[in-house]
Amino acid sequence: MELRHLRYFLALADALHFGRAAQRLAISQPPLTVAIQQLEAEVGAPLFVRNSRGVQLTAAGRALVPAAQTALDQAAQALDAARDAASGQVGRLQLGFAGTVLYRGLPQMLRRFQAEHPRLALTLREMSSSDQLVELxxxxxxxxFAHVPRAPEGLAEQLISSQPFVACVPHGHALAAERAVPLSALAGEALAIVSREVSPDYHARILAACQAAGFAPQPLHELRHWLSVTSLVAQGLAVALVPEALRLSGLAGAVFVPVTDPHGALPRYETRCLWRPAQGQPALGLFLGAVQTVAEGG
Structure with a gap:
């Protein structure tokens, strides 16, 4: 049975006239007659009674009408679903993100994207930058959305933001009222930092910047998240160098002060969108287009 047979059958069931049905289908009458005969042979029973008054549906024909319409509707829906998937309008994307990206425009971008593509589901997974690389x-x-200075081999990238590190000190600390402080002013303080395991690159570069400024932080408190770093400072237990976006965290007790770094050793904190190229996912292409718009300030 072909869908064409069902379409011809429904046209004839509605018109109850071979000539009018053929005209509606934009075909000649003989192909319509042949198609109905083939369908009746497959059913094993006549679908129409042909008499001097025209064409009438048999009991088998009447039973076939709703089923044929359902079959054609489902076929049309299947084609629509395939076209939507091919264009990226439906599907699911798994997104990883490091926590501080929540303060650099990710929620706003996701809301706008989902408003434009409501049938494309986004699943969010918070994880460290290093874990994201493994999963990707x-x-x-x-x-x-990871904080890495460059994309590793096998991944494509789009720079999303680049921000400075600032000093984070407890409220009431001697440096809290300064308009800016030199990096060397943190010498002799307990320093909180994201652990080497979570962010090996920034861990190493921050310690190298401290060394260039003439000190090695002791003691050194290593935590898994920048928010945890900022929280420890807010409790008066350390100072830290954190990405500037943490100003938006709203943690009471933490004060953020710009840092001067005459040696230029303190890195910028860069956020990159990373993905595996040539995956053949139209939905991914749509999402990356939205990311590029945000990255370019659109």
């Missing part, structure tokens, strides 16, 4: 390379994430 193994195909368990579609997109990552």
């Amino acid at each position: 390379l193994h195909g368990r994430l579609d997109v990552g």
Whole structure:
């Protein structure tokens, strides 16, 4: 049975006239007659009674009408679903993100994207930048928003933001009222930092900047999240160098002060969108287009 047979059948069931049905289908009458005969042979029973008064549906024909319409509707829906998937309008994307991206425009971008593509589901997974790289390379994430200075081999990238590190000190600390402080002013203080395991690159570069400023922080408190770093400072237990976006965290007890770094050793904190290229996912292409618009300030 072909869908064409069902379409011809429904046209004839509605018109109850071979000539009018053929005209509606934009075909000649003989192909319509042949198609109905083939369908009746497959059903094993006549679908129409042909007499001097025209064409009438048999009991089998009447039973076939709703089923044929359902079959054609489902076929049309299947084609629509395939077209939507091919254009990226439906599907699901797995997105990884590091926590501080929440303060650099990610929620706003996601809201705008989902308003424009409501049938494309986005699943969010918060994880460290290093964990995102592993998941991306193994195909368990579609997109990552990670804090890395460059994309590793096998991943494509789009720079999203670049921000300075600032000093984070407890409220009431001697440096809290300063308009800016030299990096060397943190010498002799307990320093909170994201652990080497979570962010090996920034961990190493921050310690190298301290060394260039003439000191090695002691003691050194290592935590898994920048928010945890900022929270420890807010409790008066350390000072820290944190990405400027943490100003928006709203943690009471933490004060953020710009840092002067005459040696230029303190890195900028860069956020990159990462993905595996040439995945053949139209939905991914739509999402990356939205990311590029945000990155370019659109």
